[in-house]
Structures are given as C-alpha cells and as structure tokens.
Amino acid sequence: MTIFVIYLAGVAASMSLGKFSSVGPQMTAQLGLSLTQLGWVISAVVALGAVAGLPAGYLVRRFGAARSLVVALVLMVAASALSAAAGDFAWLLASRVAESAGYLLVSITCPALILRLAHARDRGVALSIWATFVPVGIGLSTLAGGAVGAALGWRGWVLLIAGSTLVMTLVVRARLPWTSAPETAAGSVPGARALAWPALLTVAFCLMVLVTIPVIVLLPTLLIEQYERSATVAGALTSVISLLGVPGGLAAGLLLRRGVPLGVLAASGLLVVPAAWLTYAGGGSLAAAVTGAGVISLENGLLGALVFAALPHVLERLDHADVGNGLVTQMGSLGSLLGPPLFGLVAGASGYGAAVPVIVAGMVASVGLLLLVARHVSGRARRVTPDAA
Template sequence: MIRTWLNIVALWLIGVLAAAQLPKIAVLAPALRETFHLSLAQVGLLVSLLEIGGAVFGMVGGLALGRFGGRRFLLAGLSVLLACSVVEALAPNVALLFAARAVEGLGYVLVVIAAPTMIVAIAPERIRGAALALWSTFVPVGVALGSGVTGVAVALTSPKTALLLWAGLCALGLVAAARQGAGVRGAARMVLPRPAAVVVTFGFGLYTVFVCALTMLLPSFLIERVGASLSGASLATGLVSLTALPASAIAVRILHGAPSAPRRVVLTVVPALLATAVIAPLIFHPSVAGDAVAVTLVAGLALLLSGIASPLVFARLPGLAGATAPDDPRIAAANGLLTQFGAGGALIGPPLGGLVVGRWGWQGLGVCVAVLALAMLAAILTAERLGRAKSPEDEAFLAPETAA
C-alpha cells in the first residue's frame, strides 16, 4: 500500500508540475512586455493559450489515451512541456514565443488526462476516492507553486533562467514518469463515457467558471474599491485560492470508508453548494465590502464550501462514466471531457465576470457565483440520477475489491 501511495503522489506531483506552467507567463508578463513590446491584450492571450489546448482537445485526447496508453501520454506531455519551456526561454521573436506557448498547451492536456487515469488504474477501490480527491488539488497547488518559484527565480536571476528552470523540473518529471507502470493498457477501440459523466463534467465546468471569475477579479475589487495594495490583494487572492486544500481534506474524510457511495456524495454536495449560494452574494455586499479581511474571509468560505464538491466529482467520475474495470478506456475519455469543460470554464470565467460587473456591478458578480453554484448542484444531482441505472458489468468494477 505504501508503494501504491508513493506512485499516486508521484503522479499528483507531475500534475502539479504541469499546472505550474499556467501562471509562469503571468509572473513574467512585465519582463516579456518590455522585451517583445507586447500589449496587455497580447499578454493576456499568451497566458490563456495554455488553457485553449484543454478547451479544444480535451475530449479528443481522452479518447486517444484509451487507445495509446497512459504512460506514453505522460512521457509525451512532459517532453512537450520541457521543449516548450526551452523554446520560450530562447525565443528571438514574438511569433515563436506564441507558437511555443500554444504547443505547450497540448503537453499540458496530455499530462492532466493521463495522470488521473493512471491513478484510477493503480489505486485499489478502498483508496481510489481519496486518491482522486488529492488529484483534484493539482491546479491550485500548481498555480501557487508556479507563481512562487517563478517569482523567486526572476528576482534572483532572469526571466530566461526562470524558464530554463522549469525545463529542468520537467526533465525530473520525465524521470519520475518513466518509473511508472503502463497504468492504462492501449485498447483497440475508443469508447465514449456514459451520459452521466458528460453531465457531471459539465457541472465541473460551471465550477471553474465561477471560481476563475471570482479569483481573477478579486484583486481588482480589493485594490479599486477597498484600497488594498497590490501585494496585499495578491496575498488575499492566493489565500482564497488555497482553500481548495482544506476542502479536499474534508472531501477525503467524507469519502473514507465509502469512496463510491452516491448517497454520501449527494448528502455532502447539497448543503455545501446551497451554503455557497447563500454566502456568495455577501462577498460584495456593502456590509462586508469595506473591509479587505472580511471580503477575504467570506470569499474564502464560499470557495471552501464549493471546493468540497469538486473532489467528489473526481471521485465519482469512473463510476458515472460506466467503467467496468480500473483501466476501462471510458475513464480516460471522461477525464478528457473533464479537462475540456474545466479549461473552457477557466477561459470563460474571467471575461464573463467582467461583463457581469460592467452591467450589474460587483454585487451582480456575487449573485452570478450563487446562480452558477446552484447550476453545478443541479448538474451533479442529474448525473447521479442518470447513473443509477447500472448494468451487472458496472457493478463488477467495484464488487471484487469491495468484497475483499
């Protein structure tokens, strides 16, 4: 069991490494603007190009993984991330910089589809839910790590060296990935997940929409309306984002002993998301909005509560996809769909939040978060209802290990 957990943590760390590539360009933005004479809009596009790969190719990648195998995808993805970091560091012009960032998005997709699929394949049923709950934290941890490491590296060296540092870390990731088993055997066919998985991954997409809208716009609110400093607003937003960690710990505790129990999941997500819908409008309410600490605490509580639901989506995904074995290709396809909806939500969230604030003000954003939380709840409940109709084959996915 210890060896199994070491492999699971290694795959999680590889996912964290991939997610760390998300914020590195944002941290380097001032230097890149000066070097390449980029506009603010161009920098924004450069940052978001990594997510475009997931938004466009997530489902295709998941289907292809079921055929070619997880380990190959993992190695290919890390190789792409390594090569693109080197090209970004040495890029002599804007065109090559943008091309490298776009290709880097493909590497990111390969890693974040392969790693959770391999976790499902190697984790016994009794710890599978906890392992997937751990995996669900790879983005916030990766974003925090990527921001911190890149910032320190730039302060001590240069932007070029910082990007080469990430290339070196990706090389270490390749070594760790090479030690992993095949995880997912190549299959002769590509299999679509069941409709329940489509619905629940759409719900996860709604989650990323409101989380990204809130966290990306929160610094602007704290600086413009509350009078916080840039460093203070950044720190507050980082703390709010990291509520995903205690939320995941709570989800692991809930899943302990019954990692695939639909009833337990429903009894958890209903109060969590209803409470989120109640609390979210208070973030920008006049009674709270004048105090940066109060805004941070209320926003953190809203994301903590909604963040409990997110790991449960990951834990339930194999069962809702209709998987009949830990290496069923439907798991890879469902993870690809999850990546596609998640990346799409990350792209849509900030501009949608900006439109809402422009039309209805900051309190409108709080209401928007509440509505999206309720929509996420509706999607999860609908998925669980669709997932109730199981064939005898579906039960075989869990029965042998449960009996043990």
C-alpha cells in the same frame, strides 16, 4: 511512491496554469496587455483540452499513459521556455496554446495511471487527492511567483518554472515503466446514450470551474489594483487561498467514504453565492474579499473532488473510465479557458462587482445539475442493493 511521483507531475503542470497570475501586472506593463488579454494568456493553457479532451483520451490509450506523460512534460518545458522570450500578445498566446497540448495529456494520463496503480479500496481516496493538484500547483506558483518575479522579472520566473518541470520530467521517466506495446481498450466504446449521465456531470463541472477558477487566478490583480498590495503580498495571500482547495478536496473523499450523501456535498456549493458578494461587493474591505475568495477556493476543491469521485458511479461500465475522464478534462478545460477572459471582460467594462451575478448564475446552475446526478446515483444504488441482498 510511484503514485506520489505522478501526483507531483500534475502539480508541476498546474503550476504552469497559474504561473502568470502573480506577475500579471508586470507583464501587462511591459507588453501592453489589457486585462482581457491577460485573462486569455492565463487560460490558454487549457485551450486544446477544451476542444480535444475526448480524442486525446483515445490517443493516450493507443500510445500508453506512461509514454504520453513524459512526452507531455517535455512539451510543456519547451513551450514554457518559448513563452519567456515573448515580445507581444500573439507570441505569448501561441506558446500557451502549444503548452496546452502538454497540459491536456498530463490531465488525462495522471489519473489513468493512478487508477491502474492504486489498490481497489484506495482508488476513491487516491482520486480525491489527485483532484487537489490544481489548487496545490496554483498555490505554489502564486506564492513563489510574486517574490521571484519581483527579483528576476516575469521572464526569469517563467524560465524557473520550465526548469522545475524539466526536473520532474526526468523523475517521471526514471520512475514509470516504459514499454513499447500500446495499451488497448477493453470492451466496447461507449455510445452517446452511455455517456448521457457522465456528460451531465461534466457540464456541472464546467460551470463550477467557469465561475470559481477566475476568482483565484485573477485575485493577485484584484489585490494589487483595488487594495494596493505589493505583488509579493498579493501572491502570498492568493497562494494561501488557493491551497484551501486542498482540504476541500480531501474532505470530499473523507465525507463520501463515511456515507455523507452526494447531494448534501453538492448543495454546499451554494456557499459560493454569498462568498462572491464578499469578494467583489463587500464594501471594499480586504478582509471580506479574502474571506470570500477563501470560501470559493474551498468549494472549488470540494466540488472538483466530488466530480472525480462520482464519475465511476455514473458510468455504465468501469472500462468506460478513460472516455469519461477525457470528458471531464474537456469540460473542465472549457470552463478554465473561458472563465478568466470572461471575468476580465466583465471587470474591465463594469468593475469587479459586475462579476457577482455571473458567479451566482453559474454556481446555481452547476449545483442544480449535481443534484440531478446525485439523485440518479442514489436511485441506481437502491436498484442494485436488493439484488445484492
């Protein structure tokens, strides 16, 4: 039950990641934002994670994961409430950067707590489920945001998100143990050589996020502007598509547990290439755009879970997991930060079709790196097996 509460805390935080997606056109009209500025507002919630994920991991170890999680949620509540009062781009962006500090801590503390609380045999499945927190949060926020935004305005919707996060904060505070003793790390701190393969894995993660997350978070704007759908309909469609990342993440955990090679699952990421063409250059068909975005969302969930599941296999020691998780958070945040404004810039300058080669290049590079990691993991397993025998 406690692990489920931790998961819900992650979902509440990721709802803030996508809370502006379904009300984007309303915000741009009221505040005079460009598509590129909207992209920055959406992605700025991961700003600090893009530059401070690794240092934040050490801070969490010093002050305790449970304590850090509660502080993170409180910070997100305050920053979200402030963003509801924004009158221009600068104010909105500043509040999102503040919110990013809380989101960063949530991203590090939740998987750390899950690793500590889950039984050894269940950790892989638990982490695969954890990896779905972003598509679930974005799906819920885009589903509700369109309808609530139409009824209460975008400011009312943001305040509702702040209130729901406050409720989650109280639940987490009541459920998790609260100790005054700091958590100290066991073993030596990993050096650059020990982090070489984890770094390669997380660069692949960064590239994957860079070219898949923008497709999902900017989809409501595409549906409204290109296909003339209402905000409510666009939000509902985006919610369904975002939630496809959940079965993708769960499938990764299940297939790995059944012995499907890491490389086979990594290669499935190449399905994003034709899916990108369907989404942005499929001849103007709504069905094609929705189908393509759905495949991209599914692969986003599957590959994201694959990274979390593969991380323990590329670490030299399991007690390096906190540092590795900080690296995963930092590189994933970097992709989430740069992706939406990059796509906004490309689409604003040359149309949505120009995003296709960007997606293709990023995804092919990501899959290539994942295949290198898969080869390393396979070779490492072959070296260990004879010794075990």
